[in-house]
Amino acid sequence: MAEVKLIDVVKRYADGTEAVSRVNLTIRNEEFMVLVGPSGCGKSTTLRMVAGLEDISAGDLYIGERRVNDVPPKDRDIAMVFQNYALYPHMTVRENMAFGLKLRGFSKQDIRQRVEEAARIVGLETLLERRPKALSGGQRQRVALGRAIVRRPAVFLFDEPLSNLDAELRVRMRTEIARLHRQLSATMLYVTHDQTEAMTMGDRIAVLSGGVLQQVDTPLQLYHHPVNKFVAGFIGSPSMNFVEGTLERHEGLRFVAQTGDWSLPLRDAEAERVAHYLGKPLTLGFRPEDVRYADDATATLRTRADVVEPLGSETYLYFTLAGQPLVARIPGASVPQTGETLLLDIRPHRLYFFDTTTGIAL
Structure with missing residues (x-):
């Protein structure tokens, strides 16, 4: 296995569009790194540059100690698992997994040994003689994984491999790929737009937006310590709530919503952290699970339930505050009615503050 290093890597198209802007990223040996971000953020382009399927406009790419900017994909010692599986329909599972090894001139004995070993790892021993049309979506994805494993590459690359699967199968395959990583002790770079996949699978996560690496x-560090509003809002489901406003001094320091119809007193610890923003535009953030029921004495906001989504163990409660649609994640034992008036409180030690202009976390 090997370390992958991107140094000031840029992807610029002929019309001047910069899809990836000076990305600096190191994927450590045997690390599972996830690239995550919304559609069009540059994550798949970055992966394709590592694979050699896209030219690098500027910067340097290393796999191990070797600079590979101009090395053809077949010579980079990588294996890629695609979103659409890319299986040959006229070949059996065995033949699909063996095809790349045949092209590289491996002996029949080596091919058989590698294919059978990979089939055991991904649970395909009894399906080796079937063709792709006789397999389920999850089984086809296992074939694509097995085809990559037989290569024994330095680096595995995954391009949104689970996006074509149904929700239940995606959860199962997440577990399978994570188990595979531990079993192979492999260096893996995994691209997804699904932050739940990123959170549950990655040793580390690289968050991109607009071609720029954000964090x-x-x-857990991304979740609890985001460097800016974009990361705070992207990581977490449901996403973080935001309310824009300013700080005012009135019987201590208070955050006052831009609409002027809601304010939140700050404890000394929070007030000290943001006191230098007194009178400046500021965005308050808080996660849905940090909203809780309160009584008349402790409530810091009074609102009505716009939409209620009971999920059994928990309930998503959608409400409006200072003109903003927000969401709370509350225990499922008590389910309010739509339109019911609620008294709520926000855990004071779980408040986030962001510069409204730059989005930088304070």
């Missing part, structure tokens, strides 16, 4: 960190 690289472990899942």
Whole structure:
């Protein structure tokens, strides 16, 4: 296995569009790195540059100690698993998994040994003589994984491999790929737009927006310590709530919503952190799980339930505050009625503040 290093990597098209802007990223040896972001953020383009399927406009790409900018894909010692599986319909599972090895001149004995070993790893031993049309979506994805495993590459690349599967199968395959990573001790780079996949699978996550790398960190660090409003809003489901406003001094420091119809007193710890923004535009953020029921004495907001989504163990409660549609994630034991008036509170030690102009976290 090998380390992958991108140094000031740029992808610029002929019309001047810059899809990837000076990305600096190191995928450590045997690490599972996830590239995540919305559609058009540059994550698949970045992966394709690592694979050699896209030319690099500027910067350097290393796999191990070797600079591979101009190395053909077949010589980069990588294996790629695509979104659409890319299986040959006229070949059996065995033949699909063996095809790349045949092209590289491996002996029949080596091919048989590698294919059978990979089939055991991905649970396809009894399906080796079937053709793709006789397989389920999950089984086809396992064939694509097995075809990559037989290569024994330095780096595995995954381009949204689960997006064509149904919800239940996606959960199962997430577990399978994570188990595969542990079993192979492999270096893996995985692209997805699904932040749940990113959070549950990655050793570290690289968040991109508009071709710019926003933050690289472990899942929990990204969740609890986002560097800006974009990362805070993208990581987490449901996403973080935001209310724009300013700080005012009235019996201590208070956050006052832009609409002027709601304010939140700040504790000394939070007030000290943001006091230098007094009178400046500021965005308050809080996660849905940090909203809780309160009584008349402790409530910091009074609102009505716009939409209620009971999920059993928890309930999503949608409401409006300061003109903003927001959401709370509350225990499922008590389910309010739509239109019911609610008294709520926000955990004061779980408040986030962002510069409204730059989006930078304070």
